Amino acid sequence: MNTIQRFALSAVAAAMLLGLGACAGMSHQDKSTAIGAGAGAVGGAILTGGSTAGTVGGAVVGGVIGHEVGKR
Template sequence: MQTNSIRTSLAIAVLAVATLSGCAGMSHRDQSTVGGAAIGGVAGAVLTGGSVGGTLGGAAIGGVIGNQIAK
């Protein structure tokens, strides 16, 4: 059952990245924030076995890191 949760989380993350990658008007910092959130969400899902809290927490932390790296 956890495998399905991980696959679902990964599919959502990939879909989010694909959807947001079409935003050509985004600044470099915005793009880094979105990329960090996507990577963090996937990492959080994998590390916590697909839990929603882990996915959202990873996305939040990844977004902050991506934002700060692009300064």
């Protein structure tokens, strides 16, 4: 594995750890919103063949659904 690949792998691992640490103080509803937005973005990208509008639209719809589902 060359130096650039090692650096990229380390950067991705560090970003993932920091991203998970940012979720520590989130409420249940905030976590549901984030999960819904992520799932919606993936679904929108798959359904539209990777278009930007489909990904963003899916993230918005998924975030709204996650927000509503996360209410107690």
